Amino acid sequence: MIRTSLLALAISGLATAPHAHPSTPTGEAHPDITANVILRDSEDVIGQQIVYPDGEAEITVEVITVEPGAQTGWHIHGVPMFAYFQSGSLTIDYGSEGLRTYNPGDVMLEAVNWPHTGSNNGDVPAVVMVVYIGSTGATLAATAEEQ
Numbered sequence: 001m002i003r004t005s006l007l008a009l010a011i012s013g014l015a016t017a018p019h020a021h022p023s024t025p026t027g028e029a030h031p032d033i034t035a036n037v038i039l040r041d042s043e044d045v046i047g048q049q050i051v052y053p054d055g056e057a058e059i060t061v062e063v064i065t066v067e068p069g070a071q072t073g074w075h076i077h078g079v080p081m082f083a084y085f086q087s088g089s090l091t092i093d094y095g096s097e098g099l100r101t102y103n104p105g106d107v108m109l110e111a112v113n114w115p116h117t118g119s120n121n122g123d124v125p126a127v128v129m130v131v132y133i134g135s136t137g138a139t140l141a142a143t144a145e146e147q
Contacts, residue, residue, distance in 0.1 A: 039082065044109045046097045052114070053079050055135030066090060066126040072118040076144040079134035082108040090125030092118045095146060102128075115144035 042050055066072065066088070085106040092100050094116045104106065110116075110130075120126045132140045 078139035089128040
């Protein structure tokens with residue numbers, strides 16, 4: 001499943017890759033490949049503008065599993081983060097910005113530098129693939145106080 005997800009991300013990038021032939025639409029060049037945009041936004045989940053970190057670019061991909069009944073604890077992310085929810089459900093508490101529940105197939109851009117905590121209130125593990133759009137040495141996640 002993870003390889004399939006990563007392959008889909010890679011294939012979807014073919015249409016906009018610098019080496020793609022600009023006069024050949026993806027559908028004509030690769031009739032057996034479909035690229036569907038699953039997220040395009042300039043704001044995170046709580047409405048903050050996405051800002052790329054300074055420094056040398058570094059992308060980190062993780063698969064996070066939150067077991068039933070587990071909580072992440074209050075934390076922040078110091079860089080933009082894309083999340084794709086693969087299985088289970090995860091409820092994220094953004095304090096004064098409210099609660100949001102994510103289910104399989106959901107995607108989002110996580111809040112940057114905003115304290116939040118996630119809880120798996122279900123009976124199966126919640127599995128989330130995350131992509132951090134960071135820079136070398138940037139803090140991906142850190143403990144935070146409740147908002």
